[in-house]
Amino acid sequence: MIDVLRRVFGDPLGRIGLILVTLVTVGALFAAFIAPYDPIALNIRDRLQDPSAAHFLGTDQLGRDLFSRVLYGGQVALKVALITIGVALFIGVALGMVAGFGPRWLDNAIMLFFDTIRSFPTVMFALATVALVGPSLETVIAVIVVTTIPNYGRVARTQTLSIKSNEYIKAERAMGASTARMLSVHVLPNVMGPLMILASMDIPTVIALEAGLSFLGMGVKPPTPSWGSILNDGYTLIRNTPWPIVAGSIPLLMVTLGFTFLGESLRDLIDPKLRRTV
Amino acid sequence: MSSDVLTVTDLSVHYRTDHGALQALRHVNLDVPRGSIVGVVGESGCGKSTLIASIIRLLAGNAFIPNGRIEFESRNLLDLDEAAMRDLRGNRMSVVFQDPMSTLNPVLTIGRQMTDIQYRRNASRADKQRRAVEMLARVGISDPASRLGQFPHEFSGGMQQRISIAMALQAEPALLIADEPTTALDATLEVQIIHLLKDLQTNIGCSILFISHHLGVIAELCDYVVVMYAGEIVEEGTARDVFHRPAHPYTEKLLQCDPAGIAAKSRSLPTIPGEIPDLVELPAGCIFKNRCGYVMERCDNVVPAWTESAGTHFVSCHRTQT
Amino acid sequence: MSALLQVENARVRFRVCSTLQALFGGVSDPCIDAVRDASFSIDEGETFALVGESGSGKSTLALAVAGLLPAAEGSIRFEGAEVTTMDTAALKAYRRHIAFMWQNPVGSLSPRLSVGALITEPYRIHRVRERDLKAESARLLKMVGLPPEFAARYPHQLSGGQARRVGVARALALDPKLIIADEPTAGLDVSVQGEILNLLNRLRSDLGVCMFVITHNLNVVRHISDRTAIMYLGRFVEQGPTDDIFARPRHPYTLALLSANPEPDPDAVLERIELKGEIPSLRDRPAGCEFHTRCPFVGDACRQTFPPLHTVSAAHALTCHFPR
Structure with a gap:
């Protein structure tokens, strides 16, 4: 693990990614200590201020400190990203491996399920769900989980199919190993490598999706801070002040670039085809 | 014009690795005389693949060439730009690879692939097809005209290798590089392909650089033999010299080990104990000293010189120099 | 001597198209016979080799x-027990007694497991x-001539x-x-082939294990x-004591295989029997003797009738109209 980090750090792109990701993560994790103000405390007297020593990123129309809101918004963003990707990865890998390893009919059934989900446009699906059950963090997480399962499932299935044809799986079978053992000991570790890279590159997508839904008012309920709702506030105030928009975009940019760089650097590191070979 | 199609002089190829430069090829000298078949023998890790890749200039990205010349038809290939090099490949020199399954494109018909590679010729489609049919017939494919529409998977492994050879020789190159072309084939087909190569070589008059680990195939096909070990050429000579009077201990051992050469039933076969040395941190002296049965004091720190042991027979070993 | 393994008239079929396709496509049989009427036995302590091209x-x-593919007909008995009718539990128990050495030395080792874990895998599977x-793991590595430190290595190292030796160690567990042993020397350098063959011979005399070697x-x-x-x-097409077969091959195909072996001598005088053409498709077996399309000694009888079993001695038999 330390070795991987060191190698990522050795790559310029990876280093930038790692720094950006660390900044955002630390900011979100320690928001309670870093944030100078309560993110939801109203202070109408100081509304719509430009950045200053007292308010690094200014204040919004209700006088809330934008810097503090951005930090707490990071908590929401990371929570959504980690929970959704974790759950989607778990379900996707399980289904994908079963599809790849199991009998043909099961493979067909699972693939049909994946294709059905993927045939809905994500945002449409999200809007419809929110309209049905109402906006909340849980709804956002559930929607994103369901729509990303096929991404992981398909990759896991393809990987499993190619691993299945390897001679070491045949060797396991000939030794009398059970399917569960072959999947958990021999297939899973080989499937996880590419999937971890995919997952790290999906984090910004999921964060952007959460921000987008919150922007549309379909996500996190006010007054909980979210980067999307900060952007939404800024959008309505664009004629008065640009700062809320800036405050909402900076972390999104940092996260997107950070995780993308990190993911690419990891991919170069792990993908044997791109790795320097002799 | 020199009598050699290909002359490799003092060629070294290194690969950059995390631990330092891996010296895959060191001071290699090799001549391929016009119209002859030169065999390169060696086991895994001897640098055969690196040698081919450097001749066709398709080395991996982390490779670099600290010294050497590769002269092909009186031009140093290492000086040519990519466009000039591309002009040579498949035209003046071509390659037949080990696995015919993966050299032929599975989704295009044989006819399409054979006419596509004639893109340099300014000829009509019908003309190119005629040429393809003619080539297929020459490599022994029956009813070639009707088989142009077939896909690679409709042919057996032996037939696929014949097609690869037809494609390689279509432009009548001066040099054919055959990289273990029979290894993936069964014994009875291997014999057929060897004979085919020999016939075509006589008819077309090209030279062949034939790489193989199979001593029997080399002995049967080649005029000259080059023995490689751990990135160096340790012995070179006519097939008779090398197989009848091996001068390097490695060649000698290799010939002893070949199960094909041991007719008497034996429960204890000869082997070459030990491993190939680390090519990043090369040992001093002779490269073969750790596995050699005749090792002397001098082998420990003096690199043996490349010396002539008879007219056409060269070897790098201290034993022959005393 | 008693037979450890006895195979009688084994037939293994593969389906190549669906019954419907066969019905409409005019194919009489939707299956091909990959193995037909194979009979042999392996006695205690014996090594039996099966030679053939791809x-x-x-x-x-x-x-x-090994019970990994079903036999359509015939019987396969291991120590008297019929393998073809075993249920899953019986098969698992049976597989404790047989071990495979796979063709690809590195590819048959799970890449993320250490050598130590790989060779003790059979114990985990069978909950020993x-x-x-x-x-x-140290004991097994020693048996195949590797130092115990190898337990910490991974297959790509x-x-x-060495990978072949690890495969042998796992087989012995x-x-x-x-x-x-499926192609025990495939993909190995000439100088290493001898080492592996010596190892197999030594294990056989030390442990008395039977071997079934498949090779071309x-x-x-x-x-x-x-x-x-x-x-x-x-x-x-031919079966017999190895020494007999090498000394006096009788079937033309055996003869051709033996002579197709280029010798490392440029002056070798070859009396080579070169076969014409390619191996016919299993979907379209030739009539009469199935080898007649490539046989250099083909006669009229070969094209029409399946050759009778010709017995040279009690142990040496072949199917040919005109044995050499």
Whole structure:
């Protein structure tokens, strides 16, 4: 693990990614200590201020400190990203491996399920769900989980199919190993490598999706801070002040670039085809 | 014009690795005389693949060439730009690879692939097809005209290798590089392909650089033999010299080990104990000293010189120099 | 001597198209016979070699023997027990007694497991708890001539020969009675081939384990097997004591295989029997003798009738109209 980090750090792109990701993560994790103000405390007297020593990123129309809101918004963003990707990865890998390893009919059934989900446009699906059950963090997480399962499932299935044809799986079978053992000991570790890279590159997508839904008012309920709702506030105030928009975009940019760089650097590191070979 | 199609002089190829430069090829000298078949023998890790890749200039990205010349038809290939090099490949020199399954494109018909590679010729489609049919017939494919529409998977492994050879020789190159072309084939087909190569070589008059680990195939096909070990050429000579009077201990051992050469039933076969040395941190002296049965004091720190042991027979070993 | 493994008239079929396709496509049989009427036995302590070119059905037969493929007809008995009718539990127990050495030395080792974990994998699969796995891995490595430190290595850090030894160590883990070795020297350098053959021979004399060797390389067979069978298009064409077969091959195909072996001598005088053409498709077996399309000694009888079994001695038999 330390070795991987060191190698990522050795790559310029990876280093930038790692720094950006660390900044955002630390900011979100320690928001309670870093944030100078309560993110939801109203202070109408100081509304719509430009950045200053007292308010690094200014204040919004209700006088809330934008810097503090951005930090707490990071908590929401990371929570959504980690929970959704974790759950989607778990379900996707399980289904994908079963599809790849199991009998043909099961493979067909699972693939049909994946294709059905993927045939809905994500945002449409999200809007419809929110309209049905109402906006909340849980709804956002559930929607994103369901729509990303096929991404992981398909990759896991393809990987499993190619691993299945390897001679070491045949060797396991000939030794009398059970399917569960072959999947958990021999297939899973080989499937996880590419999937971890995919997952790290999906984090910004999921964060952007959460921000987008919150922007549309379909996500996190006010007054909980979210980067999307900060952007939404800024959008309505664009004629008065640009700062809320800036405050909402900076972390999104940092996260997107950070995780993308990190993911690419990891991919170069792990993908044997791109790795320097002799 | 020199009598050699290909002359490799003092060629070294290194690969950059995390631990330092891996010296895959060191001071290699090799001549391929016009119209002859030169065999390169060696086991895994001897640098055969690196040698081919450097001749066709398709080395991996982390490779670099600290010294050497590769002269092909009186031009140093290492000086040519990519466009000039591309002009040579498949035209003046071509390659037949080990696995015919993966050299032929599975989704295009044989006819399409054979006419596509004639893109340099300014000829009509019908003309190119005629040429393809003619080539297929020459490599022994029956009813070639009707088989142009077939896909690679409709042919057996032996037939696929014949097609690869037809494609390689279509432009009548001066040099054919055959990289273990029979290894993936069964014994009875291997014999057929060897004979085919020999016939075509006589008819077309090209030279062949034939790489193989199979001593029997080399002995049967080649005029000259080059023995490689751990990135160096340790012995070179006519097939008779090398197989009848091996001068390097490695060649000698290799010939002893070949199960094909041991007719008497034996429960204890000869082997070459030990491993190939680390090519990043090369040992001093002779490269073969750790596995050699005749090792002397001098082998420990003096690199043996490349010396002539008879007219056409060269070897790098201290034993022959005393 | 009693037979450890006895195979009688084994037939293994593969489906190549659906019954419907066969019905409408005018194909009389939707299946092909990958192995047909194979009969042989392996006695205690014996090594039996099966020789054939790719597609001859030799690996298929081995998989059927291990119960990994169903046999359509015939019987496969191991120590008297019928393998073809075993249920899953019985098969699992049966597989403790047979071990495979796979063709690809590195590819048959799971890449993310250390050598130590790989060679003790059979204990975990069969839940053998009473043994100390660490000591076992050292013991197994020693048996195949590798130092105990190798337990910490991973497959990609091994050379072909070392990986092959690890494969042998894994095969030995559960003290099998029969080792099935599929191309034991494939992909190995000439200088390493001898090492592996010597190792197999030594294990056989030390442990008394039976071996079933599958190969296309006659040079391998000569040095390790007691009896040899030659397979062509899924059938045995010749079977007998290895020494007899090498000294006096009788079937034209055996003759051709033996002579197709280029010798490392440029002046070797070859009386080569070169075969014409390619191996016919299993979907379209030739009538009469199935080898007649490539046989240099073909006669009229060969084209019409299937050749009778010709017995040279009690142990040596072949199917040919005109044995050499």
